[in-house]
Amino acid sequence: MGEAAVKIRPLSKPAPIKENFKMAYVITEKCHGERYGLCAGVCPVEAIFPGTYQGKDFMVIDPALCISCGACAAECPVGSIVESEDMDATYAKINADLAPQFKANPKATPRSKDEAPKKPGNKLK
Ligand code: SF4
Numbered sequence: 699m700g701e702a703a704v705k706i707r708p709l710s711k712p713a714p715i716k717e718n719f720k721m722a723y724v725i726t727e728k729c730h731g732e733r734y735g736l737c738a739g740v741c742p743v744e745a746i747f748p749g750t751y752q753g754k755d756f757m758v759i760d761p762a763l764c765i766s767c768g769a770c771a772a773e774c775p776v777g778s779i780v781e782s783e784d785m786d787a788t789y790a791k792i793n794a795d796l797a798p799q800f801k802a803n804p805k806a807t808p809r810s811k812d813e814a815p816k817k818p819g820n821k822l823k
Pocket residue numbers: 723740741742743744745746759763764765766767768769770771
């Protein structure tokens with residue numbers, strides 16, 4: 699009796715793995731001159747730092763520390779935080795560039811999430 703033929707199904711090609719692939723959340727222009735400061739209090743890895751940029755209050759996320767949990771974006775009353783660098787490349791660079799110098803700053807006192815926005819274009823979620 700001959701051996702039964704074994705049919706081997708070809709494996710589908712695996713998706714390419716991007717080396718060192720890591721995305722970070724980004725604090726955008728809506729926060730520049732607004733800064734509720736609530737996001738820093740919910741970040742589990744302390745990746746958010748306050749400072750002054752072009753003379754206005756701001757916060758930045760250090761992309762080297764962010765684990766993309768999304769807690770900060772949910773906390774921001776005006777929706778100033780986006781979930782990837784691709785969504786705002788300009789502010790992604792600003793966050794990354796400012797993070798090393800903002801790290802040394804004292805924590806910002808958070809504003810109430812019910813307080814009206816300072817910036818005319820911002821609206822409470
Ligand atoms: Fe922190 Fe999570 Fe926001 Fe990244 S996404 S800055 S880890 S709260």
